[in-house]
Amino acid sequence: MSLLTMILKMSEGLGKTCAIFFLTLLFSLPLGMIVALLRMSKNRIVSFVTRFFITVLRGTPLMLQLLAVTYGPYYLFGAGVSRNKLIPVVIAFSINYAAYFAEIYRGGIESIPVGQYEAAQVLGYTRFQTFMRIILPQVVKRIMPSVTNEVVTLVKDTSMAFTVSYQEMFTIGKQIANSQTSFMPFIVAGVFYYLFNLIVDRVMGRIEKRLDYYK
Amino acid sequence: MPEMKKERSEAILAIRGLQKSFGETAVLRDISLSVEPGNVVSIIGPSGSGKSTLLRCASFLETADGGDILYDGQYALRDGVYASKGDLNRFRTLFGMVFQSFNLFPHYSVMKNICEPPVLRGKDREETREKAVELLRKMGLEGKENAYPCQLSGGQQQRVAIARALALEPEILYFDEPTSALDPELTGEVLKVIRQLADDHMTMVVVTHEMPFARAVSNRVIFMDGGYIVEEGHPEEVFGDPKQERTKQFLANYNR
Numbered sequence: 001m002s003l004l005t006m007i008l009k010m011s012e013g014l015g016k017t018c019a020i021f022f023l024t025l026l027f028s029l030p031l032g033m034i035v036a037l038l039r040m041s042k043n044r045i046v047s048f049v050t051r052f053f054i055t056v057l058r059g060t061p062l063m064l065q066l067l068a069v070t071y072g073p074y075y076l077f078g079a080g081v082s083r084n085k086l087i088p089v090v091i092a093f094s095i096n097y098a099a100y101f102a103e104i105y106r107g108g109i110e111s112i113p114v115g116q117y118e119a120a121q122v123l124g125y126t127r128f129q130t131f132m133r134i135i136l137p138q139v140v141k142r143i144m145p146s147v148t149n150e151v152v153t154l155v156k157d158t159s160m161a162f163t164v165s166y167q168e169m170f171t172i173g174k175q176i177a178n179s180q181t182s183f184m185p186f187i188v189a190g191v192f193y194y195l196f197n198l199i200v201d202r203v204m205g206r207i208e209k210r211l212d213y214y215k
Numbered sequence: 216m217p218e219m220k221k222e223r224s225e226a227i228l229a230i231r232g233l234q235k236s237f238g239e240t241a242v243l244r245d246i247s248l249s250v251e252p253g254n255v256v257s258i259i260g261p262s263g264s265g266k267s268t269l270l271r272c273a274s275f276l277e278t279a280d281g282g283d284i285l286y287d288g289q290y291a292l293r294d295g296v297y298a299s300k301g302d303l304n305r306f307r308t309l310f311g312m313v314f315q316s317f318n319l320f321p322h323y324s325v326m327k328n329i330c331e332p333p334v335l336r337g338k339d340r341e342e343t344r345e346k347a348v349e350l351l352r353k354m355g356l357e358g359k360e361n362a363y364p365c366q367l368s369g370g371q372q373q374r375v376a377i378a379r380a381l382a383l384e385p386e387i388l389y390f391d392e393p394t395s396a397l398d399p400e401l402t403g404e405v406l407k408v409i410r411q412l413a414d415d416h417m418t419m420v421v422v423t424h425e426m427p428f429a430r431a432v433s434n435r436v437i438f439m440d441g442g443y444i445v446e447e448g449h450p451e452e453v454f455g456d457p458k459q460e461r462t463k464q465f466l467a468n469y470n471r
Binding site: 115120124125133138213214 | 308314319320332335365
């Protein structure tokens with residue numbers, strides 16, 4: 001198999017790689033905020049349960065979580081394994097990344113000086129207005145570097161979908177590598193991920209720059 | 216609102232028997248004071264005497280344990296029990312607060328810092344803008360409308376914070392050590408602005424360590440120590456001829 005055919009075949013999986021990537025961000029970024037708020041809840045039970053889930057999601061391999069979400073329903077309830085593996089893959093990724101984002105958000109929220117809340121309260125902002133207008137924008141700026149880290153990791157983690165044979169780029173590459181007994185597909189995959197992350201880096205850098213207008 | 220009946224008092228703020236503890240430590244023990252319209256009251260005293268806590272209780276940033284707080288003769292706190300959330304929000308429109316650390320919103324321009332709160336309260340956007348420009352001129356900050364707090368000196372930031380509080384047209388303005396984070400030069404420009412407000416008969420309570428300023432600007436000085444009001448009176452009395460031993464001691468340390 002020529003290098004070009006290899007590259008073309010693997011690019012066919014790039015759409016699916018992108019699907020995992022964008023859908024995971026779409027769901028995990030807001031879900032992480034909900035988890036962070038639950039984690040900081042004054043209700044001790046809510047906060048404790050949330051903390052427990054975060055430790056499980058961060059303390060067990062993503063690969064295991066992928067397997068659990070994809071095949072768990074079959075083993076537990078005898079339900080059929082869904083034909084479209086994208087759904088369980090995105091669910092597993094979203095939940096896993098939400099746990100990480102939640103802790104990043106929490107760190108960001110807790111780093112905002114209490115004086116910001118006090119000023120807002122005296123000025124008549126409601127709690128919701130205070131969060132949306134005063135706290136959240138400052139949190140976003142502060143956590144950008146950590147979020148970028150996670151997003152870069154996510155690009156590479158999409159390769160984990162091979163464990164449930166979802167036909168994204170890396171899974172295809174692995175199949176070619178097996179049938180051709182060649183290491184070349186892995187090098188191609190590496191280049192793909194690197195280029196993908198170059199773009200991610202650019203985009204995140206631009207967002208950070210846009211938030212650079214203050215302190 | 217049946218329990219809202221007016222007390223016969225002209226005071227904007229009246230506090231009676233206010234108590235506040237942090238855990239085991241009593242910070243305010245039986246504080247009473249009232250502030251009439253147009254008056255400037257300075258609160259002085261050593262660190263930890265309860266001055267700031269008093270202001271923070273008056274502005275609902277701390278929850279008092281006992282006593283009364285009345286605004287315009289209406290109870291915000293009665294015998295240690297707070298009025299409803301809605302009433303407290305209504306009382307919040309009566310006072311403004313200037314903090315030691317300014318607490319401007321760093322992601323907002325000067326203009327937005329000043330204009331957003333009134334606009335959120337339903338004030339006309341254009342009118343608010345015009346008033347903000349006027350306030351900035353008064354604060355000696357014309358041309359800073361589009362600057363961000365991080366581009367301003369501490370003194371300028373504090374003057375923006377004062378403008379932000381004034382934009383809501385409060386009946387009474389609280390200052391919690393407004394110059395403690397500033398060097399002497401910047402302190403001067405902020406005190407000048409507060410003095411101007413006093414000349415315009417703005418009602419104010421100022422917690423401060425600036426003794427000459429307190430003496431020159433206020434109608435009444437309160438000396439606090441250990442959670443009590445030790446002495447109060449006209450600034451010339453308190454500074455010129457203090458009656459209490461503790462006041463003498465405190466002022467002597469200052470004049471050294």
